[in-house]
Amino acid sequence: MDATSSAHDETSEAQSPAPRRGRGRNPRGQGERLRDEIVSATLRLLDELGDDEALSLRAVAREVGIAATSVYIHFDDRDALVYAALERCHRDLMRDLDQVEAASPDPVGRLRSRLLFLGTWVSRHSGLYKVLHESTLNQRTHLAFKEELAERTTAAVQRCMDAGLAPVDDAMAVSLDLRAAVHGAVSMRVNEPDLPWPPLEDQIDRFLAKLVGVRPTAP
Structure with missing residues (x-):
């Protein structure tokens, strides 16, 4: 190759556009971090959409800044991803409920605080509420973690009965009505x-009085 050709090739290479760089691979040991980012992005999108079937894995990938194929490394399909997101949502909700209930001095106050917090949470996250309780995913998949919500409400009603603050009854049946x-x-x-x-506070107080038989304590 003569000097002229060599110079021409070097000039062409220098003028060629640099290749676009994507997010890049996570360093070893950070795969779990990427999984958490995917779940967090899914929760944000579900809250906006209010419909799990409107969610696309490509949209999730764009939200995170990765290739769509990277989502499949962690989740087999959309249902698996939505399940993982709702499970995270449930875990965070349980943590917040524990904190709210701990601030109330008696069983009735804790039950009331629990119900009010759930109502407030729904007003802030109506999209997630729809997916969690009204989506077709509930028909396709058993959301086992939701059973904890029911069990905890039943336990809260039972504590009111045990403390003599509510008439003794079938706590599970009363909890279901509530x-x-x-x-x-x-x-x-x-x-x-x-x-x-x-x-909502007024409605919840009426539910507690009529269904559980308690007089709600002042907040």
Whole structure:
């Protein structure tokens, strides 16, 4: 190759556009961090969409800044990803509920605080609430972690009975009635927000009085 050709090749190489660089691979040992980022992005998108079937893995990948194929390294399909996201959501919710209940001095106050917090959480995260309780994923997949919510509410009702603050009854049946009432109240607020709703606190106090038989303590 003569000097002229060599110089021409060097000039062409220098003028060629640099290749675009993506996110790059995580260093060894950081695969779990990427998985957490994917789950966090999925939660944000689900809260915006309110529908797991409207979620695409490509959209999740764009949110994280990775190739869509990278999502499949951690999750087999969309349902597996949504399940993992909702499980994280549930775990965080349980942690926050523990903190709220711990601040109340008696069983009735703890039960009331629990229900009010759940109602407030739904008002902030109506999209996640829809996916968690109203999506078709509930028909395709058994969301086993949701059972803990029911069990904890039943235990809270039982503590009111054990303390003599509520009539002795079947705590599981009373809890089911109470959960149905509260879920109905918050779900209707999400789906029919323009109705003239009373304060949620007032409704919950009526549910506690009529269904559990307790007089709610002052917050």
